[in-house]
Structure formats: C-alpha cells, structure tokens
Amino acid sequence: MKYIQIGDMKASQVVMGVMRINDAGKDPVAAVKAAYAGGINFFDNADIYGQGECETIFGKAFRDAGIKREEIYIQSKVGIRPGIAFDFSKKHIIEATEGSLKRLGVDYLDSLLLHRPDTLVQPEEVAEAFDELEKSGKVRYFGVSNQNPYQIELLKTAVKQPLLMNQLQFGIMHTGMVDQGIHVNMTDTPHSIDFDGGLLPYSRIHKMTIQAWSPFQYGFFEGVFVGNEKFPKLNKKLQELAEKYQVTPTGIAVAWISSHPAEMQTVIGTITPSRITEVCDASDVELTREEWYEVYLAAGNILP
Ligand SMILES: NC(=O)c1ccc[n+]([C@@H]2O[C@H](COP(=O)([O-])OP(=O)(O)OC[C@H]3O[C@@H](n4cnc5c(N)ncnc54)[C@H](OP(=O)(O)O)[C@@H]3O)[C@@H](O)[C@H]2O)c1
DSSP states (O other): OOEEEETTEEEESEEEEOTTTTOTTOOHHHHHHHHHHTTOOEEEOOTTGGGGHHHHHHHHHHHHTTOOGGGSEEEEEEOEETTTEEOOOHHHHHHHHHHHHHHHTOSOEEEEEEOSOOTTOOHHHHHHHHHHHHHTTSEEEEEEESOOHHHHHHHHTTOOSOEEEEEEEOBTTBOHHHHHHHSTTOTTOGGGOOSSSSHHHHHHHTTOEEEEEOTTEETTTTEEOTTOTTOHHHHHHHHHHHHHHTSOHHHHHHHHHHTSTTOOEEEEOOOOHHHHHHHHHHTTOOOOHHHHHHHHHHTTOOOO
C-alpha cells in the first residue's frame, strides 16, 4: 500500500468508502477487516449514506473488527439534504457533523468534507462552522467534494483552515478531468470541453488531494466496467496488464488512478472482502507512461 501525507496523516492511497456497506447480504466486519489487513487506514462516510445507516454500521464494524479509533482516519461529508436542498449554513454543517459523530460513535472526525456545492453558500457561515468544529475538537481537517476551483476560492475568502481534499468522480471511464487538459483549445472534439475549471492542475498547485470516487463505474452509477462485455477493448487491456503485474483487472483499474502523478486517493465502494484485497494487492503497481495512455485509449478516448 502506498501512503500519502495529508496534514499530519499518513493516509492510505486506497480509501474504503462505506456508501454501500448496508447492501443486503454483505458482511461489514469482514469488509473492514480485509481493508485494514490490506493496509487501508482511511474510511470515507457521509451523513446521507443509507440515510445515516451506513455510518452506524461502519462505526460498529470497525470496533467489532478489533480496530482502535486512533489506528484509522475517519472522514465524513455533510451539506446535502436529499430531495430538499444543499445546505452549507452554519447550523446545518454543525448539526449534521454532530449527527455523524453520534452515529459513528466517535468523538472526532479526521476530516470533514462539504459534499456537493450549495449555490446559496455564505463563506462566512462556513468559516464560523469550521472554526467551531475545530475549536471543540470535533473535526481535525477540512475539505470539499465536487467543487470547482472558483467555488473553492470563494470559500477561501473566509475559511481559515486549509482545504486539504476534493472528492471527485474520476476513473478510467470518467476522465473529464484529464480530457480537457489533453485537448486544450481543440474545437473539433467534446474532449476539449472544460467541465470543471481546470481542477486537476488547480489541485496539484494548491496541494489538494483528489479523492477519486466510483472508480469502477461508467456514467453516473450506470454500472461497473470491469468484466463488462460492453467494453471489450478496455477489458482486454486490463487483463493484459493484470497478467503482466500478477494482479487482477480490478486492481489495474485502481493502479491506473494511483499511477497519475497527482497522488490521488481512490475511494473504492466494494464491500466484498476478496475484491478489497485484490485492490490492496495492486496498490503498489506503477503503470508506465505508455501503459497509462494505452488504458486511456482503450477506454474509447482519443488523442489530438
Ligand atoms: N463525493 C461524492 O459525491 C461521492 C459519490 C459517490 C460515491 N462516493 C464515495 O465513493 C465510494 C465508492 O463509490 P461506488 O461504490 O459508487 O464506487 P465503485 O467502487 O466504483 O463501485 C463499487 C460497486 O461496484 C460493485 N462491483 C462489481 N464488480 C466489481 C469489481 N470488479 N470491482 C469493484 N467493484 C465491483 C461493487 O459490488 P460488491 O460490493 O459486491 O463488490 C459495488 O457495489 C462510496 O462508498 C463513497 O464513499 C462519493
């Protein structure tokens, strides 16, 4: 497992996300045990996952797995009120965070992210909420999710704490963040469309860790591309690299993300222990430059 420095944290490059930890028929304790045994020390939650149920399940699972609170980093996210509003008000940020702490059964979060942009945001309110949460010891570090550079700059006009991470959809079949940087000013292809205001270079310049969510999905939760007959060329390439590096195609899908020099974390959502282990086993694989671009092209992308 590779580890990256985020604040004072030596955080695993692979993160276990718990959005699906309440899936029927899954064994949460076995999943958390497999993750920890594979070197994962960073766990991503959100107040809305399973309407709070996922935090409760994870909070119990890590204890039942025999893991001590201080041995892992626990992150959660607030700011979405499903079907009602996005809410970055001071009141909501504080109350939602306190709800997460209660469900998780912990005194503090290592990091708290603002989940999805609230267009009605008042940066001063976010700043007050963060100050209060930091002062009370309830949150150690702060970050955002699904936000573009100007939205982050807007928050920074009032927020004093460094914003250390931005959680974004990124993976072999969701490459907008790199496409536009490869196809700058090419007017004959949609690849040049700037969907995010230059997030990839912005994150590198400002030392914000990108946390890539849904790394195995294509579309917005349309399905998994690994082993999917809709993507024969890509799967042939993943298989070829898996054989070369003695890992699995699932592992290569994560190695493709961690081989990018931006030092991203990959937030995996599988709750199947053997798959978690496959990913951990491949986490040290460094694809070559040529292999990285071969996978990019096999996914159906083009180069100018
Ligand atoms: N910030 C945000 O807005 C945002 C949005 C979405 C998600 N997230 C975070 O990202 C995490 C991951 O999201 P995700 O679950 O959508 O992503 P994912 O890791 O791409 O997908 C995992 C799902 O794919 C299934 N799967 C089937 N075949 C697989 C294979 N070969 N390899 C891996 N998984 C396979 C898994 O099933 P099994 O469990 O049966 O293996 C699981 O249901 C979430 O838990 C959450 O923490 C953040």
